[in-house]
Amino acid sequence: MITELGHFALILSFMVAIVQMVVPLVGAHKRWPGWMALADPAATVQFILTAFSFGALTWAFVTSDFSLKLVVENSHSAKPMLYKITGTWGNHEGSMLLWVLIVTLFGAMASWFGGGLPPTLKARVLGVQAAIAVAFFAFILFTSNPFLRLAVPPFDGQDLNPLLQDPGLAFHPPFLYLGYVGLSMAFSFAVAALIEGRVDAAWGRWVRPWTLAAWIFLTIGISLGSWWAYYELGWGGFWFWDPVENASFMPWLLATALLHSAIVVEKRESLKSWTILLAILAFGFSLIGTFIVRSGLLTSVHAFANDPERGAFILMILVIFTGGALTLFAMRAGALEAKGVFGIVSRESALVANNVVLAVACFVVFIGTMWPMVAEMFFDRKLSVGPPFFNLAFTPFMVLLGIILPVGAMLPWKRGRLARAMRPLRGAFILALALATLVWAMQTGRSALGPVGVFLGCWMVFGALVDLWSRTGRKGDRLGRLGRLPRADWGKAFAHAGLGVTMFAIAGLTAWEEEDIRVATIGQPFKVGAFTLTLQDVVQDTGPNYLSTTGIVSLQRNDRVIAELQPEKRQYPVARMPTTEAAIDYRFLRDVYVVLGDPQEGEGWIMRTYIKPFANWIWGGCLLMALGGALSLSDRRFRVAAGARRIAANEVPAE
Amino acid sequence: MMLRLVVVLLFCASAVFAVRPDEVLDDPALEARARELSKELRCLVCRNESIDESNADLARDLRLLLRERLVAGDSDEAAIAFIVDRYGEYVLLRPTTGGSNWLLWAAGPMMLLLAGGIGLRYLRKRADATNPQEDSLTEEEQERLRRILDE
Numbered sequence: 001m002i003t004e005l006g007h008f009a010l011i012l013s014f015m016v017a018i019v020q021m022v023v024p025l026v027g028a029h030k031r032w033p034g035w036m037a038l039a040d041p042a043a044t045v046q047f048i049l050t051a052f053s054f055g056a057l058t059w060a061f062v063t064s065d066f067s068l069k070l071v072v073e074n075s076h077s078a079k080p081m082l083y084k085i086t087g088t089w090g091n092h093e094g095s096m097l098l099w100v101l102i103v104t105l106f107g108a109m110a111s112w113f114g115g116g117l118p119p120t121l122k123a124r125v126l127g128v129q130a131a132i133a134v135a136f137f138a139f140i141l142f143t144s145n146p147f148l149r150l151a152v153p154p155f156d157g158q159d160l161n162p163l164l165q166d167p168g169l170a171f172h173p174p175f176l177y178l179g180y181v182g183l184s185m186a187f188s189f190a191v192a193a194l195i196e197g198r199v200d201a202a203w204g205r206w207v208r209p210w211t212l213a214a215w216i217f218l219t220i221g222i223s224l225g226s227w228w229a230y231y232e233l234g235w236g237g238f239w240f241w242d243p244v245e246n247a248s249f250m251p252w253l254l255a256t257a258l259l260h261s262a263i264v265v266e267k268r269e270s271l272k273s274w275t276i277l278l279a280i281l282a283f284g285f286s287l288i289g290t291f292i293v294r295s296g297l298l299t300s301v302h303a304f305a306n307d308p309e310r311g312a313f314i315l316m317i318l319v320i321f322t323g324g325a326l327t328l329f330a331m332r333a334g335a336l337e338a339k340g341v342f343g344i345v346s347r348e349s350a351l352v353a354n355n356v357v358l359a360v361a362c363f364v365v366f367i368g369t370m371w372p373m374v375a376e377m378f379f380d381r382k383l384s385v386g387p388p389f390f391n392l393a394f395t396p397f398m399v400l401l402g403i404i405l406p407v408g409a410m411l412p413w414k415r416g417r418l419a420r421a422m423r424p425l426r427g428a429f430i431l432a433l434a435l436a437t438l439v440w441a442m443q444t445g446r447s448a449l450g451p452v453g454v455f456l457g458c459w460m461v462f463g464a465l466v467d468l469w470s471r472t473g474r475k476g477d478r479l480g481r482l483g484r485l486p487r488a489d490w491g492k493a494f495a496h497a498g499l500g501v502t503m504f505a506i507a508g509l510t511a512w513e514e515e516d517i518r519v520a521t522i523g524q525p526f527k528v529g530a531f532t533l534t535l536q537d538v539v540q541d542t543g544p545n546y547l548s549t550t551g552i553v554s555l556q557r558n559d560r561v562i563a564e565l566q567p568e569k570r571q572y573p574v575a576r577m578p579t580t581e582a583a584i585d586y587r588f589l590r591d592v593y594v595v596l597g598d599p600q601e602g603e604g605w606i607m608r609t610y611i612k613p614f615a616n617w618i619w620g621g622c623l624l625m626a627l628g629g630a631l632s633l634s635d636r637r638f639r640v641a642a643g644a645r646r647i648a649a650n651e652v653p654a655e
Numbered sequence: 656m657m658l659r660l661v662v663v664l665l666f667c668a669s670a671v672f673a674v675r676p677d678e679v680l681d682d683p684a685l686e687a688r689a690r691e692l693s694k695e696l697r698c699l700v701c702r703n704e705s706i707d708e709s710n711a712d713l714a715r716d717l718r719l720l721l722r723e724r725l726v727a728g729d730s731d732e733a734a735i736a737f738i739v740d741r742y743g744e745y746v747l748l749r750p751t752t753g754g755s756n757w758l759l760w761a762a763g764p765m766m767l768l769l770a771g772g773i774g775l776r777y778l779r780k781r782a783d784a785t786n787p788q789e790d791s792l793t794e795e796e797q798e799r800l801r802r803i804l805d806e
Binding site for chain 2: 387
């Protein structure tokens with residue numbers, strides 16, 4: 001019964017979305033307040049209905065209702081409760097429902113918190129947002145309905161893919177979708193502004209919190225996925241330049257660029273048409289990402305949804321929305337004239353440089369991802385573009401970005417002098433260079449990657465600190481002022497330092513990792529780097545829905561046992577899939593990463609040991625970036641501005 | 656999404672390890688070269704995974720073949736060429752620069768020049784713009800401004 005209600009609510013929500021797509025847009029065009037105002041209740045109702053529908057699907061998973069086809073295919077009664085719940089979005093249909101739920105959530109939030117927006121702009125934003133929802137409701141209802149019943153329910157389900165039964169991956173999709181879909185808000189604002197024919201500082205200020213929120217979620221989502229790959233896949237890789245990963249990385253790069261260019265719109269009323277274009281492209285790339293994952297175009301084999309019909313549908317959505325928005329952009333961009341005047345050396349220019357580097361970096365990822373297809377279609381060559389290409393072609397842009405970032409962040413608005421902006425950074429530069437040289441001297445015969453990473457990381461972290469300190473003025477109570485700085489300043493420092501930490505960690509891990517592969521005999525100690533490992537025992541065990549083989553490994557350093565590690569191999573009988581569970585001794589400066597393999601003839605097991613320096617720092621840096629975003633989002637400015645707008649909207653003079 | 660990895664493991668799940676102890680060459684220098692080279696070669700039955708990471712049997716065969724060539728005294732290039740001859744350029748994770756592929760490699764730098772050029776032109780224009788149009792208010796706003804000033 002609940003399932004049918006959920007299905008019904010979904011259809012109803014589809015209807016509401018259609019109304020919300022048409023009525024407010026017409027109302028905004030004709031200036032009919034009643035029609036425009038309809039967008040608000042519609043957005044709320046749409047969200048409640050979709051949430052109910054999603055709740056009904058979750059309920060079916062929680063109660064293991066095996067009359068539902070989707071539940072049978074993706075769940076099992078013996079599965080732990082957490083994964084029954086997360087199994088709701090661990091499949092194509094459910095994840096699309098989550099996707100559209102978030103579209104409606106953002107629409108509803110724009111309605112709830114958009115009190116200060118001019119009525120026509122708000123109506124248009126909600127109308128465009130509803131149009132996106134309509135497309136995805138139709139996609140779900142016509143091609144991927146999660147509420148289909150089975151005539152003869154089986155006794156038990158086929159279990160969720162065991163790799164997805166993991167806390168890191170369980171929450172990876174929701175964050176990623178919050179990010180992807182959050183960009184739909186920026187898209188809606190951009191299209192609404194184009195229809196309106198007007199982009200000003202206020203627009204920049206409204207669109208920024210949404211972009212920032214989307215960016216934070218995207219950052220968390222990507223780093224969760226990468227962290228999961230690190231500990232789950234059994235060789236400690238954290239980024240593979242896979243098409244599906246690139247699909248999430250490209251919107252992140254563009255969202256980062258958008259975040260920065262929106263600042264220029266807000267502060268200086270320049271870069272307007274570029275910002276609009278970025279907002280369209282960022283969401284466009286989110287759609288491309290969805291298309292890549294769901295269509296199976298770039299992936300000959302795929303576990304998720306490899307269905308030409310679905311692929312064609314999403315391609316249609318992609319073409320209509322991106323194409324339509326770009327056409328609108330081509331028609332209207334001329335009307336958006338820049339106002340601010342600034343010199344070649346200025347914060348504005350630095351942000352333009354930031355945008356150039358990020359956009360080109362995104363382009364490199366894009367062309368590398370699409371090239372195998374292009375080469376096959378046009379040049380009749382079947383080739384691969386893998387990590388070696390991306391590492392070579394993409395890294396220079398990040399190095400460039402890292403070098404200019406601290407300087408650009410300190411340049412004044414309008415007109416600056418390079419020498420003057422550099423002066424306070426001298427100390428940071430020299431210190432970073434000295435540390436890099438020290439590292440260079442200490443390591444022998446290895447790549448330049450380590451020292452470069454040290455330099456970039458230190459340069460960016462110290463640069464962020466110098467920037468923060470320079471905001472406290474020249475004399476007097478500088479520490480006190482530091483505490484009272486706007487949160488946006490702190491957010492900027494955290495985010496920039498976080499990027500530095502991540503860059504350093506990636507370079508450090510890649511340059512200084514140690515690896516050992518061997519057949520380990522039980523009770524026989526062996527040395528890896530500064531550590532001594534002993535495989536003490538191997539035991540068989542049973543989990544809730546799997547069988548496991550666990551090795552007991554003692555980890556010693558200087559003849560002292562510092563940890564006992566239990567690497568595992570699991571066999572999931574229902575899904576008929578093995579997984580490896582690496583045992584990791586997490587420490588601040590390094591991880592020791594142990595994996596147990598197959599037994600060998602005679603006495604012994606294959607064992608793989610890695611020492612991974614600074615591994616945690618990769619995600620620590622991402623966390624810092626997300627934290628910086630959150631600090632910036634909580635800045636007083638956005639809240640104060642919200643109040644001021646409300647007064648303006650009521651036509652009461654502000655004095 | 657990390658779903659490719661799901662697929663990878665579906666395909667390559669038979670064994671748990673990529674490089675196995677019995678494959679490792681006795682000469683550490685030669686082994687190091689073999690490892691570096693295997694990072695550049697694709698496992699043909701996996702998705703976008705190098706033979707160094709892959710657990711598939713085919714990847715193991717390729718690793719052994721590569722080591723055979725190195726032990727036989729091939730240079731890095733010769734060993735790679737040997738494998739490309741047999742499996743096609745599809746095995747190369749780093750595409751060659753030959754033929755139409757120059758476009759792939761040049762795309763980034765070219766785009767940087769283009770985007771940098773456009774950016775610089777824009778900046779020049781903003782620097783030369785002398786007449787800041789701060790007064791370009793809409794009629795509505797001018798009306799409001801007039802009212803405020805009248806009060």
